[in-house]
Amino acid sequence: MFDPADENVIAILREKYEDQVLLTEKHYDFLTITLKEDKIIEVIQHLRDHEGTKFQFLTTLCGIHHPEQGQIAVMYQLHNMYNNSRIRLKIYLPQEKPVAPTLTGVFAGANWMERETYDFFGVVFEGHPDLRRILNVDEMTIFPMRKEYPLEDQTREDKRDEMFGR
Amino acid sequence: MDARGTDINTVQPQEKQYSYLNLGPTHPATHGIFQNVLKMDGEIIVDSEPTIGYIHRAFEKLAERRPFNQITPITDRLNYCSAPINNIGWHMTVEKLIKADIPKRVQYLRVIIMELARITDHLICNAVVGVDTGALTGFVYLFQQRELAYEIYEEICGARLTTNIGRVGGFERDFSPKAWEKIHRFLDEFPKVLKEFENLLKRNRIFMDRTIGVGGITAERALQYSFTGPNLRAAGVDYDVRVAKPYSSYEDFEFTIPVGINGDVYDRFMVRQEEMWQSLSIMRQAIDKLPDGPYHAEIPDFYLPPKEEVYNNMEALIYQFKIVMGETDVPKGEVYHSVEAGNGELGFYLISDGGRTPFRLHFRRPCFIFYQAYPEMIRGSMLSDAILTMSSMNVIAGELDA
Numbered sequence: 001m002f003d004p005a006d007e008n009v010i011a012i013l014r015e016k017y018e019d020q021v022l023l024t025e026k027h028y029d030f031l032t033i034t035l036k037e038d039k040i041i042e043v044i045q046h047l048r049d050h051e052g053t054k055f056q057f058l059t060t061l062c063g064i065h066h067p068e069q070g071q072i073a074v075m076y077q078l079h080n081m082y083n084n085s086r087i088r089l090k091i092y093l094p095q096e097k098p099v100a101p102t103l104t105g106v107f108a109g110a111n112w113m114e115r116e117t118y119d120f121f122g123v124v125f126e127g128h129p130d131l132r133r134i135l136n137v138d139e140m141t142i143f144p145m146r147k148e149y150p151l152e153d154q155t156r157e158d159k160r161d162e163m164f165g166r
Numbered sequence: 167m168d169a170r171g172t173d174i175n176t177v178q179p180q181e182k183q184y185s186y187l188n189l190g191p192t193h194p195a196t197h198g199i200f201q202n203v204l205k206m207d208g209e210i211i212v213d214s215e216p217t218i219g220y221i222h223r224a225f226e227k228l229a230e231r232r233p234f235n236q237i238t239p240i241t242d243r244l245n246y247c248s249a250p251i252n253n254i255g256w257h258m259t260v261e262k263l264i265k266a267d268i269p270k271r272v273q274y275l276r277v278i279i280m281e282l283a284r285i286t287d288h289l290i291c292n293a294v295v296g297v298d299t300g301a302l303t304g305f306v307y308l309f310q311q312r313e314l315a316y317e318i319y320e321e322i323c324g325a326r327l328t329t330n331i332g333r334v335g336g337f338e339r340d341f342s343p344k345a346w347e348k349i350h351r352f353l354d355e356f357p358k359v360l361k362e363f364e365n366l367l368k369r370n371r372i373f374m375d376r377t378i379g380v381g382g383i384t385a386e387r388a389l390q391y392s393f394t395g396p397n398l399r400a401a402g403v404d405y406d407v408r409v410a411k412p413y414s415s416y417e418d419f420e421f422t423i424p425v426g427i428n429g430d431v432y433d434r435f436m437v438r439q440e441e442m443w444q445s446l447s448i449m450r451q452a453i454d455k456l457p458d459g460p461y462h463a464e465i466p467d468f469y470l471p472p473k474e475e476v477y478n479n480m481e482a483l484i485y486q487f488k489i490v491m492g493e494t495d496v497p498k499g500e501v502y503h504s505v506e507a508g509n510g511e512l513g514f515y516l517i518s519d520g521g522r523t524p525f526r527l528h529f530r531r532p533c534f535i536f537y538q539a540y541p542e543m544i545r546g547s548m549l550s551d552a553i554l555t556m557s558s559m560n561v562i563a564g565e566l567d568a
Contacts, residue, residue, distance in 0.1 A: 027500040028262060058392050059504075060513055060530040075515070075528075077502065081403075084410050088502070109392030112538040120226070135219035135567060144227060151224075151231045 005085055006031045012052050017043050030088055037091040040076075041101045044089065047078065048106065054080045055087055061103070061113040063121035065095065067147040072098045072121050093123065095146075102128040120145035184212060187549070191220050195553045197294055198563035202540075202552075209548050214541045218534075222567040229527040233492030234260050235334060235468070237527070242328035244531060245565040248287035248508040249329045250279045250319065255505035258413060259514040260334045263501045264468065271459040272336040273415040277452045278349065279322070279331060280414070280505075281445040285356070286315045287508030288396070288438040288445075291560040295435050296367055298554045299376045304363045311359050314352045321345035335469035336462025349453070357446060364439055374432065381543050381555030382430035391539040394532050395510025397559055400437045401429030407506040419451045431558040438560075467494050492522040509533050509560055533565040 002010065002024075009031060010024050020043055023034040035043055047055040055078035064073040069092075076089045093100060102125040103110035114125045115134040122143035125131060133140065142149055190201040199220040205213040225240050232240070241252040254276050261268060289312055293305040316326045322345050323331040323338065332338065341349075367373045383393075388401040398405055406423045408416040424440035426433025462469050466485045475482035488494050498520045504513040513530030536559065543559075544552040 028502075030500070030502055032500070057389055059511070060392075060515065060528070060535075062515065062528040064517065064526050077513075077515070077530075081405060081410075086502075107392065108387070108390040109535055109538065112534065116534075135222040137219075144224065151227055 001026055002031070005083070009047075009053055009085075009087060012050055013043065013047065016046060027088075030086060032088040032090065034090045034092070037074075037093055037100055040089070040091050041103060041106060044076065044078070044103065045106055047087070054082050057081055058103070058107040058109055058113075059086065061110060061117065063117040063123055063145065065121060065146045066092075067095070070095050072123060072146075074100055074117060074123060076103070098123040099126060100124070101126055104128055119143070122146070182207075189549075189552075191217075195298065197557055198561065198566075200556070200561065200563065200566075204549070204552070206549070211544050211547055211549065211552055214544060214552070216537070216540060218537070219567050221563050225529065225568045226527055229524055231523055233494075233522050234496065234524070235489065236492075237524070238333075239328065239330050241529075242330055243564050244512070244529065244568065245287070245508055245533070245562045246327055247290050247560075247562060248283040249327065250283040250331045251287075251505060251507045252512060253329060253331045254280055254414070255503065255507065255512055256514060257332055257334045258505065259501055259503040259516055260468070261463075262503050263499055263516060263518055264334075264465065264497060266335060266463050266465045266468070268336070268414075268463050269459045269461075270415065270457045272461060272463065274452045274456050275337060275341065275461065276332070276414045277416065277419070278449050279319075281449045281452075282315055282318060282349075282352070284445045284506075284508055285442050286312050287560070288442050289360075291508075291558070292435055292438050292442075293363075294557045295377070295431065295554065296363075296373075298557045299367075299373050301367065301370075301373070304366050307359065308363055311352070311356050314348065314355065318345060318348045318352060321348055333462065333469055335465045336460070338462075338470075340461040349449075353446065353450060353453075357443075360439075360442060367435070368439075376554065377432035377435060377558075378430060379428065380431045380547065380551045381558065382428050382433075383539060383543055384429060387539070387542070388429060388536075391536060393510070393536045393539070395506070395508070395536075396434055396437045396441065397429070397536055398510065399423065400426035400433035402427055407504050407511050411504070413503070413505060418455065419448045421448050431554055434558045494522075496520060496522070504530065507532065509562065509565065510536070529568060531565045531568060533561050534568070537561050537566055 014021060020036045020039050025032050047053045057079040059077040059079045061076050071092045072095050073090050073092050078087050100123055114128055117123050118131055119133045119136050120143060185206050187204040187206050189204055190196050191199050201217040203215040204211050228240060229237050238253050238256055241256045242249040244252050289308050293308045296304040319329050320326050322341060323329050383401055385401040385403050388398050402425050404423045404425050421444045424437050426437050470489055471482035471485055476486045496518050499518055501516045504511045510532030515528040516524050517526040519525040544555050
């Protein structure tokens with residue numbers, strides 16, 4: 001399942017942060033590692049600075065809401081431009097109080113990505129220099145990308161879901 | 167002691183005061199809806215506070231309620247200057263999820279369209295840089311050529327700006343003879359116009375004085391800010407998704423990745439200019455090597471059957487019904503696919519839970535990511551340079567706000 005390059009990355013990660021790694025898997029040729037949230041920044045810094053990994057580019061960062069588990073995941077996607085490999089890291093936070101450390105100290109580009117994640121999922125990034133809403137209006141009281149906020153008006157009767165297999 | 171009895175040695179200058187200038191949200195010089203509150207010391211920008219989200223349309227939320235083929239029109243409205251790249255990028259994401267095998271001809275046709283879209287995107291950006299330095303002529307002149315490119319889209323898919331081009335699996339129809347004629351006409355006429363435009367500005371003393379050393383960013387800072395695309399390449403990093411992770415048979419074509427040195431307005435202009443030449447060359451290569459074959463993949467679960475089949479064939483009718491009603495089974499999985507869009511790496515992070523709609527769809531929008539470096543890039547420069555920096559970064563409001 002894992003090719004040698006992935007094995008190498010996992011070994012480097014396990015060597016120092018064995019207790020942090022919860023799950024390693026591969027989705028459509030993409031190495032995905034689930035980690036505990038408390039040391040995520042240290043782990044990313046380690047992956048960035050270690051000679052064998054050099055994940056020095058943050059491609060993207062986003063939130064994912066899993067209502068059935070009561071969790072909000074934050075996904076980080078890093079890129080090693082030297083050997084052109086990518087990695088996806090995930091942390092799971094409780095949806096009642098999603099708090100994660102900020103990545104802005106490691107990558108300047110994480111600033112707005114974290115603001116967007118806060119805006120849509122309510123994930124509070126501790127230590128973020130300017131954690132405000134970014135795309136929605138400041139007066140908004142909800143976090144709209146959470147699954148409990150349906151897109152369409154639920155009181156409508158002319159569009160019945162069972163007719164559309166939803 | 168002067169005549170009025172004040173000691174000039176003890177006089178303090180008046181306390182320094184900054185003025186605040188509200189640039190935008192709707193300002194003709196920002197070419198889109200962006201607000202920047204600039205803190206000015208005279209004509210020098212000390213700090214700026216960008217506000218975005220004026221045309222936020224909740225695409226990620228909308229996508230969670232739409233079947234896969236209905237998401238294509240949403241992607242049109244991300245970077246609307248090069249809509250076909252977004253459309254095709256999305257189709258390829260779905261094809262990756264369902265592991266579809268795409269015929270060579272489709273891949274080559276896609277390359278032709280995507281490179282045409284890249285040309286139209288860069289063309290607008292560079293023409294607007296010309297306008298902001300005071301050269302309106304090039305803008306108007308290049309727009310005639312953009313019209314030609316839009317006629318090609320029109321011939322292929324019937325639309326011009328928000329193209330909704332192609333389908334999951336290929337194109338809705340083969341390119342017509344008239345479309346080919348227009349493509350050849352474009353390839354014949356456009357290089358001359360582009361050369362003329364280039365000659366107008368490239369070694370123009372006024373243009374060079376206005377752009378060299380303005381709005382620069384170093385490679386280190388650009389990578390820190392997760393820059394991609396022409397803005398990163400202008401800073402000297404040769405990262406291009408077409409080469410780093412070739413998709414749609416880009417490995418078959420010969421082309422070079424232009425890079426700049428200083429990452430300033432002039433370098434960004436020149437990188438885009440050279441990329442247009444490279445795109446023209448890729449288009450020519452794709453046309454020369456274009457293989458025969460079908461214009462769509464054999465994936466009846468996702469690709470609509472022809473209408474006459476639907477009327478006469480039960481199987482086709484079932485497929486038509488399932489696709490239109492969004493009843494097709496989609497595998498579970500997590501896919502990330504990225505394409506080199508006009509502004510950089512446009513990524514689609516798709517989580518499918520096997521339902522009719524994506525469980526989560528995240529767009530990695532290059533504009534959103536690099537625009538956060540804007541305050542840093544304009545700090546210490548003049549107001550007129552800030553305008554120029556923004557237009558040369560090619561910030562597209564649709565992509566910025568999703």
